[in-house]
Amino acid sequence: MTTTGTAPETRSFEADVARLLHMMVHSVYSDKDVFLRELISNAADACEKLRYELLSDPALAGEDGQPRITLTLDPDARQLILEDNGIGMSEIELAEALGTIARSGTRAFMERVAAAQEGEGAQLIGQFGVGFYSAFMVADRVDVYSRRAGADTAAHWASDGLGSYTIQRVDPAQAPARGTRIVLHLKEDAASYTEAFTTQRIVTAQSGHVPVPIFLKEKPDAEEKQIADGAALWTRPKSDITAEEYTDFYRSTAGQFDEPALTLHYRAEGLHEYSVLAFLPSMPPFDLFDPDRAGRMKLYVRRVFITDEAQILPRYLRFVRGLVDSNDLPLNVSREMIQESPVLAAIQKGVANRILAELDKLAEKDADAYRAFWQNFGAVLKEGLYEDFSRRETLLGLARFKSTVSGEDWRSLKDYVGAVKDNQTAIYYATGSDLDRLASSPQLEGFRARGTEVLLLTDQVDSFWVTAGADYQGKPFKSVTQGLADLSLIPLADGETAPAQASAEVDGFITYVKGVLGEEVSDVRASERLTESAVCLVAPDNAMDRQLEKMLAGAGRLDHAAKPVLEINPRHELIARLGALAEDSGLREDAARLLLDEARIADGELPADPRAFSARLARMIGGAIQ
Ligand code: ADP
Ligand code: MG
Numbered sequence: 260m261t262t263t264g265t266a267p268e269t270r271s272f273e274a275d276v277a278r279l280l281h282m283m284v285h286s287v288y289s290d291k292d293v294f295l296r297e298l299i300s301n302a303a304d305a306c307e308k309l310r311y312e313l314l315s316d317p318a319l320a321g322e323d324g325q326p327r328i329t330l331t332l333d334p335d336a337r338q339l340i341l342e343d344n345g346i347g348m349s350e351i352e353l354a355e356a357l358g359t360i361a362r363s364g365t366r367a368f369m370e371r372v373a374a375a376q377e378g379e380g381a382q383l384i385g386q387f388g389v390g391f392y393s394a395f396m397v398a399d400r401v402d403v404y405s406r407r408a409g410a411d412t413a414a415h416w417a418s419d420g421l422g423s424y425t426i427q428r429v430d431p432a433q434a435p436a437r438g439t440r441i442v443l444h445l446k447e448d449a450a451s452y453t454e455a456f457t458t459q460r461i462v463t464a465q466s467g468h469v470p471v472p473i474f475l476k477e478k479p480d481a482e483e484k485q486i487a488d489g490a491a492l493w494t495r496p497k498s499d500i501t502a503e504e505y506t507d508f509y510r511s512t513a514g515q516f517d518e519p520a521l522t523l524h525y526r527a528e529g530l531h532e533y534s535v536l537a538f539l540p541s542m543p544p545f546d547l548f549d550p551d552r553a554g555r556m557k558l559y560v561r562r563v564f565i566t567d568e569a570q571i572l573p574r575y576l577r578f579v580r581g582l583v584d585s586n587d588l589p590l591n592v593s594r595e596m597i598q599e600s601p602v603l604a605a606i607q608k609g610v611a612n613r614i615l616a617e618l619d620k621l622a623e624k625d626a627d628a629y630r631a632f633w634q635n636f637g638a639v640l641k642e643g644l645y646e647d648f649s650r651r652e653t654l655l656g657l658a659r660f661k662s663t664v665s666g667e668d669w670r671s672l673k674d675y676v677g678a679v680k681d682n683q684t685a686i687y688y689a690t691g692s693d694l695d696r697l698a699s700s701p702q703l704e705g706f707r708a709r710g711t712e713v714l715l716l717t718d719q720v721d722s723f724w725v726t727a728g729a730d731y732q733g734k735p736f737k738s739v740t741q742g743l744a745d746l747s748l749i750p751l752a753d754g755e756t757a758p759a760q761a762s763a764e765v766d767g768f769i770t771y772v773k774g775v776l777g778e779e780v781s782d783v784r785a786s787e788r789l790t791e792s793a794v795c796l797v798a799p800d801n802a803m804d805r806q807l808e809k810m811l812a813g814a815g816r817l818d819h820a821a822k823p824v825l826e827i828n829p830r831h832e833l834i835a836r837l838g839a840l841a842e843d844s845g846l847r848e849d850a851a852r853l854l855l856d857e858a859r860i861a862d863g864e865l866p867a868d869p870r871a872f873s874a875r876l877a878r879m880i881g882g883a884i885q
Contacts, residue, residue, distance in 0.1 A: 264433075267417075267425040273359045275369060276392065280420045282372065283395035288381040291449065294393040295458070296465040298341050298441060300511060301391060302328045303469040305345025305439060307564035309408055312346065314563065314590055319408040323437050328469075329483060330462065331476040334453040337445045339398075343471075344438040347407040350414035354426055357391060357403065357416055365390055367545040387516075387545065394441070395420035397449035402442040404434040459486050468492045468508040470562070491562050493536040493584060497524050509538045513555070513580035517542040520632060523581075523617055531605050537581035537614065543635050544578060552577055556610075558597070559584035566594045569603060572611055575643035575654075578636050579614060615653050622657065630669060633659045637718070644724035655731050660714045661694060663703060670714075672731045680711050682748040685737035686730075688714040690722050690806035691863070701795040701861055702739040705788035710752035713739055722807035738804040739788070740797045746787050761785050761829030764838035768847075769827055775851040776825065779867070786826035793831040794858040796823040805862070825855055846882065849875045 272280065306326035313319055323344045331340040348356060360366055368387035372380040384393065394401050399419060406413040413434035418424035434440065443452075451457050455477040462473060463486060472489030476482070492500065492508045505522045509515060521539035526532070537556070544555075554577040558569040562584060571583055588602050597603055622629040633640075643654045659669035664678075675686060687706060691697040697715045706713050716725065725736045761769075766785070773783035781799045789795060798805045802821040811817040827834055837850050853875055856866035866872035 264415075264429040265427050267415075267427040269423050269425050270354065270358060271423050272418075275360045275366075276358065277422050279360065279365065279369060279389065279392050280395055280422075282380065282384075283389070283392050284399075284420050286381055286384065286396045288384045288396065291396045292461045292465065293384065294396055295452075295461050296511060297390055297393045299328060299462065299466040299469060299473065302341060302343035302345060302439070303466075303471045305343050305347070306471045308346040309344075309437075310563050311565060312408065316409070321408070321437055326471050327474060327489075328471055329474045329476065330458060331479055332453045332455060332458060333479050334450070337447075337450055337453060339443045339445060339452050339458070340440060341443075342435055342438065342440040344435060345408075347410070347435075347438045348405040348414070349407045349410060350412070350426060350428055352407070353403065353405055353414050353416045357418075358424060365392075371545075392420075394443055397445055397452060398443035399446050400444040402444075403439060404429065404442075405439040406431060406434040406437055408437050462486055464507065466507075466511050468504060469511055470564070491559075491584070493524065493534050493582065494562070500524070505538075508536075509580065512557075512582075513538060513540075515540050515542070515544060515580060519580075520628065521617065521621060523614065525613070527606075527609055531602055531609070532586040533606055533609075534584045535581070535610055535613070537579050537610070539632065540578060540580060541631070541635075544580075547578060547636075547639060555580055557582040558588075558603075560588045560590050561586060563590060565597065568594070569597060571603075571607055572614070573607075573643060573647055575640055575646060576611060576614060578639055583610060611650070615650065615657065618657055619653070630659070633669060638720055641718060641720045641724055644720075644729060645727035651729060655729065660716070662715055663698065663707065663713045665715075670712075675712055675714070676732050676734065678712060679734070680709060680749045682750070683711060684734065684745070686714065686734045687711060687737055687739055688716050688721075688725055689739045690716045690725065690804060692717055696863065701789055701792035702797065703788075704790040704792060705746050705786075706739065708751055708755040708790045709746065709749045711746075711749055719810070722804060722810055726804060726807060738798070738806075740805045741800075741802070755790075762835070762838060765829045765834055768834070768838040768840075769829070771847065772825070772827065772851040772854065775848055776855055779822070779855065780825045781822040782824045784824065784826060785829045789826060789828035789831070791831075792861065793828050793833050794854045794861075795826050796858045796862055797826055799824050825858055827854070846879070849878055853879065 271277070306328070309319065310326060327344055329342045331342070333340065360369075365387070368383060368389055371383050371387070375383060401418055401420070403416040404413060405416070411431060413429050413431040414426060415429045415433065416424060416426050445452055455475065459475055462475070466473065467487045469487070470489055470491050472485055473487040474483040475486045492504065505524075506518060509519050509522075518541050519538035520541040523535065523537040526534045552574045553568070554570055554572045554574065555567055556569070556571040556579060557567045558565045558571060559582055572579055583606055585602065585606060588597065588600060618632070621632065637659060640654065641658060644651055644658070647654070655672055659671055662670045662675070664670070672686070689697050689700060689702060691700070694715055694717050697717065703713055725738065729736055769783055769785055776783060786795065796805065798808070799821055805823065808817060808820055812820055837847070840847055853872070856872050859866060
């Protein structure tokens with residue numbers, strides 16, 4: 260049994276921690292109360308981790324019974340002391356947890372601060388919740404005494420937040436019998452946190468619904484009183500719970516600090532029994548586009564927190580926060596085994612279906628709220644269109660789009676299909692990264708002339724799902740840059756005139772261009788789709804959409820790109836005049852090559868050979884001036 264400690268050892272913080280601490284120590288963030296929420300949430304997490312370990316090792320409980328968090332105020336010493344009897348930390352864990360930045364949220368915070376304008380950084384503290392280190396907004400020294408459950412040694416971590424900390428092994432009597440005690444030596448201007456009224460108010464408002472009871476002692480030797488009951492909010496009847504209670508719970512458990520846009524609380528009965536409390540954030544979570552695309556729904560079994568890595572929801576619903584509490588999963592099963600459980604599979608299916616059904620309802624009843632939801636999360640939801648074929652129909656119904664007729668608003672596919680023109684057999688779309696450029700691309704001209712709507716798709720994921728073979732109400736999706744759009748079958752809109760047949764001269768010119776360009780393109784042909792522009796590029800029939808091809812090439816995932824087709828507008832005045840040029844005119848070859856470069860530029864590409872392009876252009880302009 261170790262009763263003696265070791266001498267304190269001074270260590271430097273990891274560079275990022277030092278930067279973060281500097282921010283905390285000098286923070287001008289006005290709502291400093293958030294530090295309490297952070298420390299209490301850590302204490303509650305520690306209690307939940309212990310509950311879980313107790314399942315397989317009941318001896319860890321020792322003498323100390325029910326999980327609890329205790330706050331002790333010491334106005335005379337200007338201290339606030341937080342103690343939990345959770346899992347605790349060993350000496351090594353202490354240095355790891357409180358000397359480095361492990362959590363991705365804090366990292367994301369630092370990146371955002373670095374990118375933010377002067378003065379804006381402070382505001383971000385509340386939005387991200389920067390964890391343990393936020394204690395240094397209110398304290399100029401922090402002592403942490405901790406003892407890992409089941410260990411007979413204890414450790415002491417201390418820092419003034421100025422670049423280094425000390426760590427040492429101490430007499431276990433200095434630490435809690437199990438868990439962690441954090442002593443905040445409050446700054447002068449933070450003395451109010453030793454007032455019982457103030458602290459109680461903050462704790463009940465911010466953390467009143469953490470699933471561990473919280474006690475308060477007004478003085479070190481005072482009686483303690485319970486200020487939060489630790490009852491699991493989700494087990495209470497819905498009708499008893501106020502909107503504020505839901506919001507507080509959401510904020511204190513979901514790592515989100517906005518108002519939930521939608522709260523879903525229900526109990527599934529029947530073959531499997533479980534409770535669901537789920538929230539739709541109104542602000543995108545910081546990790547929405549992290550490469551691992553992990554969801555954060557928590558899994559409880561009969562109120563014991565098991566894991567937040569069960570991936571209860573499909574990845575395209577990863578923005579949903581909240582929890583599922585199952586009545587029928589076995590408690591003594593390992594996290595790994597849970598993944599294999601048919602009960603979990605049934606829960607996964609049920610919860611995802613319910614959430615999509617709620618979204619559908621929201622779209623019906625509250626168009627504004629749904630629009631805001633789509634703005635935030637539409638790009639994520641669309642991942643489901645190629646990842647979850649079983650729900651594709653539902654997801655297509657939920658999807659909203661910009662189109663050539665949408666203006667500021669969004670269109671649904673139902674809207675689209677309701678407005679198709681005679682003989683229109685496909686849903687047309689164009690993909691690109693910039694909405695305005697897309698809207699003015701030459702490929703759309705023929706569609707406009709026929710009053711045919713084209714979806715304008717600007718999210719990265721769009722290029723993937725449109726090519727995954729989806730159709731909606733029997734209509735396939737078809738790119739306007741792909742092959743010959745069977746446009747001529749669709750009648751022209753009023754006031755548009757049918758294109759005149761190309762003259763023999765123009766046909767001759769097109770054949771000539773094809774000869775000149777040779778291997779650079781896969782074909783040169785007269786265009787049905789152009790009405791205003793002279794030329795455009797499209798993909799050969801049955802080839803990959805050009806936008807997707809460019810994306811894959813950009814990501815180095817394409818070894819062979821199809822050569823595009825150059826389409827020439829035979830009705831365009833320029834083309835007619837080029838057709839009329841004498842066959843031996845020196846202009847013809849320059850013109851043929853410039854037309855291809857013009858089409859490339861309209862597609863957002865560079866001319867293949869910029870120097871040759873400039874020389875040709877100079878010759879052309881020179882010729883025009885003479
Ligand atoms: P996060 O809680 O998001 O991981 P924090 O900065 O709040 O980030 O805490 C860092 C880590 O410190 C936690 O992940 C946990 O491992 C450890 N920790 C903090 N407080 C406690 C506590 N009271 N008991 C046990 N471990 C704790
Ligand atoms: Mg934390």
